[in-house]
Amino acid sequence: xxxxxxxxxxxxxxxxxxxxxxxxxxxxxxxxxxxxxxxxxxxxxxxxxxxxxxxxxxxxxxxxxxxxxxxxxxxxxxxxxxxxxxxxxxxxxxxxxxxxxxxxxxxxxxxxxxxxxxxxxxxxxxxxxxxxxxxxxxxxxxxxxxxxxxxxxxxxxxxxxxxxxxxxxxxxxxxxxxxxxxxxxxxxxxxxxxxxxxxxxxxxxxxxxxxxxxxxxxxxxxxxxxxxxxxxxxxxxxxxxxxxxxxxxxxxxxxxxxxxxxxxxxxxxxxxxxxxxxxxxxxxxxxxxxxxxxxxxxxxxxxxxxxxxxxxxxxxxxxxxxxxxxxxxxxxxxxxxxxxxxxxxxxxxxxxxxxxxxxxxxxxxxxxxxxxxxxxxxxxxxxxxxxxxxxxxxxxxxxxxxxxxxxxxxxxxxxxxxxxxxxxxxxxxxxxxxxxxxxxxxxxxxxxxxxxxxxxxxxxxxxxxxxxxxxxx
Numbered sequence: 203x204x205x206x207x208x209x210x211x212x213x214x215x216x217x218x219x220x221x222x223x224x225x226x227x228x229x230x231x232x233x234x235x236x237x238x239x240x241x242x243x244x245x246x247x248x249x250x251x252x253x254x255x256x257x258x259x260x261x262x263x264x265x266x267x268x269x270x271x272x273x274x275x276x277x278x279x280x281x282x283x284x285x286x287x288x289x290x291x292x293x294x295x296x297x298x299x300x301x302x303x304x305x306x307x308x309x310x311x312x313x314x315x316x317x318x319x320x321x322x323x324x325x326x327x328x329x330x331x332x333x334x335x336x337x338x339x340x341x342x343x344x345x346x347x348x349x350x351x352x353x354x355x356x357x358x359x360x361x362x363x364x365x366x367x368x369x370x371x372x373x374x375x376x377x378x379x380x381x382x383x384x385x386x387x388x389x390x391x392x393x394x395x396x397x398x399x400x401x402x403x404x405x406x407x408x409x410x411x412x413x414x415x416x417x418x419x420x421x422x423x424x425x426x427x428x429x430x431x432x433x434x435x436x437x438x439x440x441x442x443x444x445x446x447x448x449x450x451x452x453x454x455x456x457x458x459x460x461x462x463x464x465x466x467x468x469x470x471x472x473x474x475x476x477x478x479x480x481x482x483x484x485x486x487x488x489x490x491x492x493x494x495x496x497x498x499x500x501x502x503x504x505x506x507x508x509x510x511x512x513x514x515x516x517x518x519x520x521x522x523x524x525x526x527x528x529x530x531x532x533x534x535x536x537x538x539x540x541x542x543x544x545x546x547x548x549x550x551x552x553x554x555x556x557x558x559x560x561x562x563x564x565x566x567x568x569x570x571x572x573x574x575x576x577x578x579x580x581x582x583x584x585x586x587x588x589x590x591x592x593x594x595x596x597x598x599x600x601x602x603x604x605x606x607x608x609x610x611x612x613x614x615x616x617x618x619x620x621x622x623x624x625x626x627x628x629x630x631x632x633x634x635x636x637x638x639x640x641x642x643x644x645x646x647x648x649x650x651x652x653x654x655x656x657x658x659x660x661x662x663x664x665x666x667x668x669x670x671x672x673x674x675x
Contacts, residue, residue, distance in 0.1 A: 203350045210340060218338050218404040223351050225400035228393045230355035230480075234362025236297050236390035238476070240317055241454040242465065243300075243383055249310035251583075251593075254451040255576020256314045259569045262447070264318040266565035268325035273420055273558035276330035276409075283334070283406040286327040287398055294394030296320030301387045305380070329558035336545055336553045337407045342491075344542055349487025352538070356480020360473065367469030374465050423552070423559040432547050434616035436560060438609065439540060440567040442506065445605035447571030448598055449510060452579045456595040461517070471522045478530030479537070485640070486535035489632065490542060494623035498539035501632055503610050505532045510603025514596040546620050575602070 203223055207216045241249075244257050276282055300316035339347050366386055373382040427433035457463045457471065490498045509532070512525045548556040575598055582594040590596050 203354060206346055206350055214405045215338055221400050221403040223354050225397050226351050226355040227358040228397040228400060230358035231362045231393040232390040234359040235366055235386040238363055244310045244313045245454065245458055246379060247304055247308055247310045251452055251455050251576045251579040253310045254455055255572045257317060258451045259572035260314050260318040261321045262565040262568040262572060264322035265325040266562045266569065268322045269328055269558040269562040270420065272326040273329045273555050275326060276554055280409050282330035286331050286401050289323050289327040290394060290398050290401060293320050293324035294391045296323060297387045297391045301384055328561060329554040332557045333554035334406060344545060345487035345491035348538060349483040352480045352483040356477050359480060360477040363469055363473040367466050370469065371466035420555050420559050423555050431617035434613060435543065436563060438613035440563050441609040442606060443564050444567040444571040445602050445609060447568040448575035448602040451572050452575050452595050452598045453513065456593060460591040460593045460595060467519055471519065471526060474523050474526035475530035478527055479534040482531045482534035483538050486538050490539050492624050493626040494619040494621060495539040495543040495546060496619035497626045498535045500614055501629055502532045502536035503614060507603045507607040510599055510606055513599035
C-alpha cells in the first residue's frame with residue numbers, strides 16, 4: 203500500500219488514504235470478533251432458521267433504510283466527515299447493547315433488534331462516506347487502491363477470526379462460550395472506537411456541486427433506472443443478491459446443527475472465504491482497471507452458481523474449505539467490480555445518491571432473500587428425505603444456485619463496459635494462467651531471497667520490499 207500511495211503527489215491525499223486504510227483494518231478487527239459471529243451468537247441463545255433469517259434480514263433492512271436516510275442527511279448537512287464520526291461511535295457502543303440485552307433476556311429477538319439498530323446507525327454515513335472516498339481516490343487507481351485496502355482488511359480479519367476461533371475451541375468444552383462472546387464483543391467496541399480517531403485524521407474535500415442543499419438526488423436515480431443500461435445492471439445485482447442471501451442464515455444452522463461442526467471448525471470453514479475475498483481483491487483490482495469492471499462481472503458472476511450447488515453436495519471439512527477458497531476468490535472480483543462499475547457509471551456529483559439508491563435496493567433484496575431462505579428451510583424441514591442431512595437444507599442451497607444461474611443468463615448481456623479498456627484475454631487467463639504466474643513469481647522471489655541471504659546479500663526484490671513496497675501487482 204505504501205508504494206501505491208507514494209505515487210500520489212498530494213501529501214494530504216496520501217495521508218488521508220493511509221488513515222482510511224488503518225480504519226479499514228480496525229473495522230475488520232471489529233467485524234472478525236463480533237459481526238462475523240452474530241449468527242452463532244443468536245444460535246447460542248436458541249435461534250433457529252426463522253430467527254437467524256430475521257437476524258440477517260433485519261440487519262439488511264436497517265442498512266437499506268439507513269442508505270435512504272443517509273443520502274437525505276448528507277445532502278442537507280453537507281458534512282460527510284462529522285456524520286461518519288458520529289455514526290461510527292454509535293455503532294461501536296451497539297455491540298455492548300447487543301451483549302447486555304442478550305445476557306439479561308436470553309431472547310434472540312433482542313439480538314435481532316440490537317444488531318439491526320447498530321447497522322442502521324453506521325450505514326447512515328454510507329452514501330456520504332462513499333462520495334467522500336470517491337473524491338479522495340484518484341480515478342486511475344481505484345481498482346488498485348480498493349484492492350489493497352481490502353487486502354489489509356482481510357489480513358486483519360484473518361487475525362481476528364483466527365484468534366476468536368482458537369478462543370472458542372478453548373472455551374467451548376469448559377462451558378465458557380458466553381464469556382468468550384462477551385470478550386470479543388467488548389474488544390470489537392474498542393476497535394471501532396479507535397476507528398473514530400482514524401476517520402478524524404482524513405481530509406474532507408468540499409462536497410461536489412450538482413445537488414441543491416437538502417435535495418438527495420434519489421428521485422433522479424430511481425427515475426433513471428427503467429431508461430438505460432444502469433437500470434439493467436441494478437436489476438442484475440439485486441436479483442443476484444436475493445439469490446445469494448437465500449443461503450447464509452440457513453448455512454450457519456446447517457453447519458452447527460446438521461453437520462455438527464464445533465465453533466472452531468465453523469470458524470475455519472467460514473473464515474476461508476471471507477479472508478481470501480479481501481486478499482484476492484489486490485489480484486482483481488489491477489485487472490479491473492485494465493480490462494474493465496464488466497469483464498470481471500462476467501467472469502465472477504458466471505461462477506457464483508457453483509457455490510450454491512456446492513453447498514448442497516459437500517459434507518467433509520476439507521471439501522468445505524476448498525469450496526470456500528474458490529468462493530472467496532470469486533466474490534473478491536465480483537464485489538470489487540460491482541462497486542467500481544457504479545462509480546464509473548455516474549457523475550461525481552451523483553455518487554452519494556446513486557450509491558445510496560443502489561445499496562438500498564441491494565439490501566432490500568438481501569432482506570427478502572434472508573427471510574425467504576429461512577421460510578423455505580422451515581418448510582423443507584417438514585419432509586422426511588433420508589438421502590439428505592437433517593433439516594433438508596440442501597434444498598435451499600440448490601435453489602440458491604439455480605436462481606443465480608438463471609439471473610446471470612437473463613441479465614448479463616443487458617449492460618456493458620462504460621470505460622475505454624484493453625481487449626480481454628479468455629477466462630482461463632484469469633482463473634488459471636494469471637494466478638499460477640503470480641504463485642510461481644512468489645516462489646521464485648522466496649528462493650532468490652533465501653539464496654541472497656546465504657551470501658549475505660538481499661535480492662533486488664527484497665531490497666524493494668524493505669523500502670515499503672508490498673510486492674503486490
